[in-house]
Amino acid sequence: xxxxxxxxxVPDTSENEIQLNSAGDDIERDELVYSINxxxxxxxxxxxxxxxxxxxxxxxxxxxxxxxxxxLRREMAMGxxxxxxxxxxxxxGSDGRGIATxxxxxxxxGKYDLILTGVQAEDGGAQVGGMLAALLDYPFASLVxxxxxxxxxxxxxxREIAGGNKEMxxxxxxxxxxxxxxxxxxxYVGMRGIRQVASVPIPTYGVTDLxxxxxxxxxxxxxxxxxxxxxxxxxxxxxxxxxxxEENIDRVLELVAAKGGPx
Amino acid sequence: xxxxxxxAQLMSWLVPGRTLFLSIHLxxxxxxxxxxxxxxxxxxxxxxxxxxxxPLVRLGxxxxxxxxxxxHPRYRTAGILHIFIFAGFIVLALRAFTVLIVxxxxxxxxxxxxxxxxxxxxxxxxxxxxxVFLCMVIAVIRRLVFKPERYAVPxxxxxxHTADAIFLLSLxxxxxxxxxxxxxxxxxxxxxQGQPVEVLAALSLPWILQKAxxxxxxxxxxxxxxxxxxxxxxxxxxxxxxxxxxxxxxVETSLFNIYFxxxxxxxxxxxxxxxxxxxxxxxxxxGVKTFEDFTWKHMLDFYxxxxxxxxxxxxxxxxxxxxxxxxxxxxxxxxxxxxxYPVFGRAHNxxxxxxxxxxxGIYSEDEIWSCTTxxxxxxxxxxxxxYIDKIVDLRRxxxxxxxxxxxxxxxxKALESRGNPYGKMEKKKADWANAREFQQTCYxxxxxxxxxxxxxxxxxxxTSYDDRMQSIxxxxxxxxxxxxxxxxxxxxxxxxxxxxxxxxGEETLFMALRDHNVDAxxxxxxxxxxxADPHAYNALKHDYKDLPPxxxxxxxxxxxxxxxxxxxxxxxxxxxxxxxxxxxxxxxxNQIYDDPRDVLDAIPGLKRVEMSRSRDRSFCCGGGGLMLFxxxxxxxxxGVKRVEMAAEAGANVIVTACPFCMTNMEDAIKxxxxxxxxxxxxxxxxxxxxxxxxxxxxx
Numbered sequence: 001x002x003x004x005x006x007x008x009x010v011p012d013t014s015e016n017e018i019q020l021n022s023a024g025d026d027i028e029r030d031e032l033v034y035s036i037n038x039x040x041x042x043x044x045x046x047x048x049x050x051x052x053x054x055x056x057x058x059x060x061x062x063x064x065x066x067x068x069x070x071x072l073r074r075e076m077a078m079g080x081x082x083x084x085x086x087x088x089x090x091x092x093g094s095d096g097r098g099i100a101t102x103x104x105x106x107x108x109x110g111k112y113d114l115i116l117t118g119v120q121a122e123d124g125g126a127q128v129g130g131m132l133a134a135l136l137d138y139p140f141a142s143l144v145x146x147x148x149x150x151x152x153x154x155x156x157x158x159r160e161i162a163g164g165n166k167e168m169x170x171x172x173x174x175x176x177x178x179x180x181x182x183x184x185x186x187x188y189v190g191m192r193g194i195r196q197v198a199s200v201p202i203p204t205y206g207v208t209d210l211x212x213x214x215x216x217x218x219x220x221x222x223x224x225x226x227x228x229x230x231x232x233x234x235x236x237x238x239x240x241x242x243x244x245x246e247e248n249i250d251r252v253l254e255l256v257a258a259k260g261g262p263x
Numbered sequence: 264x265x266x267x268x269x270x271a272q273l274m275s276w277l278v279p280g281r282t283l284f285l286s287i288h289l290x291x292x293x294x295x296x297x298x299x300x301x302x303x304x305x306x307x308x309x310x311x312x313x314x315x316x317x318p319l320v321r322l323g324x325x326x327x328x329x330x331x332x333x334x335h336p337r338y339r340t341a342g343i344l345h346i347f348i349f350a351g352f353i354v355l356a357l358r359a360f361t362v363l364i365v366x367x368x369x370x371x372x373x374x375x376x377x378x379x380x381x382x383x384x385x386x387x388x389x390x391x392x393x394x395v396f397l398c399m400v401i402a403v404i405r406r407l408v409f410k411p412e413r414y415a416v417p418x419x420x421x422x423x424h425t426a427d428a429i430f431l432l433s434l435x436x437x438x439x440x441x442x443x444x445x446x447x448x449x450x451x452x453x454x455x456q457g458q459p460v461e462v463l464a465a466l467s468l469p470w471i472l473q474k475a476x477x478x479x480x481x482x483x484x485x486x487x488x489x490x491x492x493x494x495x496x497x498x499x500x501x502x503x504x505x506x507x508x509x510x511x512x513x514v515e516t517s518l519f520n521i522y523f524x525x526x527x528x529x530x531x532x533x534x535x536x537x538x539x540x541x542x543x544x545x546x547x548x549x550g551v552k553t554f555e556d557f558t559w560k561h562m563l564d565f566y567x568x569x570x571x572x573x574x575x576x577x578x579x580x581x582x583x584x585x586x587x588x589x590x591x592x593x594x595x596x597x598x599x600x601x602x603x604y605p606v607f608g609r610a611h612n613x614x615x616x617x618x619x620x621x622x623x624g625i626y627s628e629d630e631i632w633s634c635t636t637x638x639x640x641x642x643x644x645x646x647x648x649x650y651i652d653k654i655v656d657l658r659r660x661x662x663x664x665x666x667x668x669x670x671x672x673x674x675x676k677a678l679e680s681r682g683n684p685y686g687k688m689e690k691k692k693a694d695w696a697n698a699r700e701f702q703q704t705c706y707x708x709x710x711x712x713x714x715x716x717x718x719x720x721x722x723x724x725x726t727s728y729d730d731r732m733q734s735i736x737x738x739x740x741x742x743x744x745x746x747x748x749x750x751x752x753x754x755x756x757x758x759x760x761x762x763x764x765x766x767x768g769e770e771t772l773f774m775a776l777r778d779h780n781v782d783a784x785x786x787x788x789x790x791x792x793x794x795a796d797p798h799a800y801n802a803l804k805h806d807y808k809d810l811p812p813x814x815x816x817x818x819x820x821x822x823x824x825x826x827x828x829x830x831x832x833x834x835x836x837x838x839x840x841x842x843x844x845x846x847x848x849x850x851x852x853n854q855i856y857d858d859p860r861d862v863l864d865a866i867p868g869l870k871r872v873e874m875s876r877s878r879d880r881s882f883c884c885g886g887g888g889l890m891l892f893x894x895x896x897x898x899x900x901x902g903v904k905r906v907e908m909a910a911e912a913g914a915n916v917i918v919t920a921c922p923f924c925m926t927n928m929e930d931a932i933k934x935x936x937x938x939x940x941x942x943x944x945x946x947x948x949x950x951x952x953x954x955x956x957x958x959x960x961x962x
Contacts, residue, residue, distance in 0.1 A: 035676065
C-alpha cells in the first residue's frame with residue numbers, strides 16, 4: 001500500500017513558554033524550539049505499522065520552508081521511505097483551504113492508496129484533512145483510532161466518539177483519515193537515527209512543479225485571516241486550600257456535597 | 264595415601280581394573296574437553312572485549328577475590344561454608360589427580376610429595392575431605408530445611424533449582440566418601456598385614472571409615488578398595504562433565520571470570536570496544552539485540568553465575584517487586600546459551616532477546632528499564648559478574664530500535680532540543696542564583712570570557728530547575744562563598760550532564776551533551792569543578808575526558824572542616840536523630856563514604872545512627888535522572904522502603920547528598936505517612952544551616 005502522511009512542524013508546547021510578541025499579532029518566536037506535530041507522529045507510526053503488515057511504502061510531506069526539513073528527517077529516521085518538502089514563496093500566508101489545495105495538487109502527482117494526517121495541528125484548526133478529502137473527492141474519516149486493512153481495497157477503522165466510545169466503519173480506498181493520538185505508541189527517534197538519514201536527498205516541489213495557479217494559494221487566496229492573538233485573562237473560581245491535611249479533606253467533602261455530590 | 268613403601272599386594276588390587284579405569288579416564292577427559300569446546304562456541308561469536316591489559320593487577324584480584332574469597336563473608340553462614348568447601352577443593356585437587364593416576368600407574372607419587380611433605384599433605388587432605396563432606400551435609404540441610412529465601416525461584420522464572428543443587432551437593436559428598444573409603448580400605452589392609460601404616464588424621468572421615476573396616480577380611484577390603492576407586496573415578500568424571508550444564512560450571516570458570524573481570528568498574532562499557540566516538544556513526548547496530556551482541560566476557564559471566572542469589576537479594580528493584588532480578592538476567596541468558604548452542608547438534612542463533620516472547624525473547628522491556636544502575640548487585644557478587652554494562656547495552660539495543668517507553672520519549676526529546684529533561688528554557692537555567700534576595704546574600708557569577716573564576720560549580724538540570732532542589736544549589740553556593748572560593752556557574756551554557764541519558768542507552772545524545780559541556784567548561788578556563796549532584800559528579804569524573812579535577816561538595820566541606828575554615832553551631836533540637844543515606848553514585852560508584860559522615864560528626868550535638876543497610880550496601884532511593892520519568896511496575900516505592908529503614912534505625916532526619924535522593928525521600932516520607940515524624944535534608948543544606956558565620960559570632 002502506498003501511503004502519504006502529511007506532517008507539520010510546530011512549536012513544542014511542552015518545551016516553550018509561549019508569549020505574545022509586542023505587536024500582539026503573533027507569538028514570540030525567537031527562542032522557540034520546534035518538533036513534529038504530535039498527532040502527525042502517531043499517523044506516521046500507524047502508516048509504518050500498516051506497511052510492515054501489508055507491504056508498500058510511506059512518503060511524508062510537509063508544506064513549509066527550509067527549516068521544516070528537520071521534521072521530515074525525523075520521520076524518515078522513524079522509517080518513512082521518502083520525504084518531500086513542498087515549498088514556495090507563493091505558499092506563505094495560506095489558510096487551511098490553501099494548504100489543502102497545495103496538498104491536493106501534490107497527491108495528484110503520485111498514486112497514493114491512503115492519505116493520513118494528524119487529527120489537528122497543535123497550532124491549527126483540524127481543517128486540512130477534511131478539506132483535502134473534499135477537494136480530492138475521497139472518502140474521509142476523522143479521529144481514527146484503529147485501522148485494519150481488509151480485502152478488496154477497503155479499511156475497517158474505528159473512530160472515537162463522545163464518551164470515549166468507539167464507532168466502527170468501513171471505508172473505501174483511496175481515502176483520507178485524520179489520526180487521533182493514542183492509536184499506537186510511536187517509536188523513539190534519536191539523534192543517531194536522524195544523522196543516518198542526514199544525507200538522503202529530499203526533493204522539493206513548488207508552484208510550477210505542482211501545476212498550481214499562484215493566485216489559488218498563499219495570502220491572496222486566504223479567505224480566513226488571523227487578526228489577533230490574545231492570552232485569556234485569569235479568571236476566578238479556583239480555590240487553593242491552605243489548611244492541614246485533615247482540614248483540607250473535610251473542606252473538600254463539604255464542597256463536593258455543596259455542589260450536589262454524595263454526602 | 265600412596266607411598267612408595269606400599270606393598271605390591273595392596274596396590275595390585277587395582278590392577279584388574281586398569282583397562283576399565285583407563286577407558287573411563289579417556290572417556291571423561293574427552294567428554295569434558297568436547298563439552299568445554301562447545302561451550303566456547305558462543306564466546307567466539309560474541310563481541311570483542313579488551314580484558315588482557317594489566318596482568319599483575321588482574322592476578323592481584325585473583326588472589327583477593329578467587330583465592331582469598333573476599334566477598335564471601337558478606338553472607339556469614341553461606342560465605343564461611345563456601346570458604347571451607349573452596350579451600351577443601353584446592354587442597355584436594357592434588358590428591359584427586361594422584362588417585363586418578365594411581366588407577367593406571369600404581370607406584371605414582373605426585374612430585375614433591377615423596378618426602379616428608381607427603382604425610383603432612385595426607386593429614387591435611389584427610390581433614391579437607393571431612394570438612395567438605397560436612398559442608399555438603401550442612402548445605403543440603405540448609406537447602407531442604409532452612410530454605411534461604413534468596414534461593415527461591417519465583418514462578419515467572421521457571422521451576423526451582425533445589426533438586427539440581429542437591430544432586431550436585433550429593434555427588435560431591437559421594438566423591439569425598441569414596442576418596443576417604445579408598446584411603447581407609449588401604450590403611451585397614453596394611454594394618455591387618457602388619458605393614459607400616461600411613462597415619463590417618465584422627466577423627467577424619469578416612470580415620471572413622473578405617474576403624475569400621477578393621478575387622479573386615481582382606482578380600483573384602485580388596486573389593487572395597489577397588490569399588491571405592493571406581494566410584495571415585497566415575498563420580499569425578501560425572502561431576503566434571505555435568506558441571507558445564509549448570510550452576511557448578513563456576514568451579515571451572517570462576518578463575519577466568521575473576522582474572523578477566525572489569526578493572527575500572529566506574530567506567531561504562533563503550534558502545535563497541537575499539538571503535539572511537541568519531542567512528543561510531545559507522546557502527547551499524549548499537550547495543551545488545553541478540554545473544555551474540557554480548558561480549559565474550561559477558562557470556563563468561565553467564566556461565567560463571569553460581570545462582571547464589573546475592574545480587575537479587577540486594578537489588579532494590581527486585582525488593583519492591585519490579586520485574587527485575589539480576590540473578591535471572593544471568594540465569595536466563597545462560598539457559599539461552601545452553602539451548603541455542605547445544606552440546607550436541609547445531610547452534611541456532613539470532614533471536615531478539617528483549618520483548619517478543621514468541622520469537623524467543625528472554626527479557627521483557629520493563630525488566631530492562633527497571634534497573635536504577637545502583638550497583639548493589641555487582642558490589643555483592645563473589646564472582647564479580649557485571650550487570651550494569653549489560654543492562655546499558657540491552658538498553659542501547661532497544662533505543663537503537665526505537666523501543667523506548669513513551670514516558671521517556673518526551674524528556675529525551677527535551678534533552679535534545681533544550682539540554683534538560685524538563686523542556687525548560689536555557690535562559691532560565693541560572694534563575695535559582697539570580698533571585699534578588701539571594702543575590703544580595705551570595706553573589707553567583709556566570710562564567711564567560713569576561714568573568715573568569717578558579718572553580719566551576721556544575722549545577723545540573725534538577726538543581727537548576729526544580730523549585731525544591733534549587734535550595735541545594737543555593738546552599739552549595741553559600742558554602743563555596745563562605746570558604747572563599749572564587750567560583751561561578753555556566754548558566755545557560757550548561758546542559759544536562761547526560762549521566763542518565765547514557766545509562767538509559769542513548770549514547771549519541773549523551774555524546775552531544777558531553778561535547779557541548781566539555782567545550783563550555785574549557786572555555787570558562789576554570790581549574791577545578793565542584794558539584795553537589797553525585798550523578799553529575801560521576802559523569803564529569805568518569806564519562807567525560809580531559810576536564811579539570813572534579814569534586815563533590817561533601818569532599819570540599821570535609822576538607823574545609825579539617826582545615827578549620829568551616830565551624831559549626833551546635834544542633835538546637837535535641838530530639839533530632841540523624842542518619843546518612845549513601846547515594847549510589849557517591850558511595851558504591853565512587854567510594855565516598857566517610858567524607859559526608861565526617862562532616863556530620865563534626866557538627867556539635869548531632870546524634871547520628873547508621874541504617875542496617877549503609878555504605879556499600881546502601882539501598883537505592885529509586886533512581887535519578889530519567890528514572891524519575893519512568894513509570895515502573897512495582898508493589899512499593901524504593902524510597903518508601905528506605906524511609907522505613909531510617910525509621911527502624913531510630914532516625915527522624917535523613918541526610919543525603921544528592922538531589923534525586925532528596926526528591927525520592929521527600930515523596931516517600933509523604934507516601935509512607937511519616938510527614939511530621941521524618942524529614943529529609945541535603946548535606947549542603949544542613950551544613951549551610953549550621954555554619955558558624957562571622958556575623959553571627961559578632962552578634
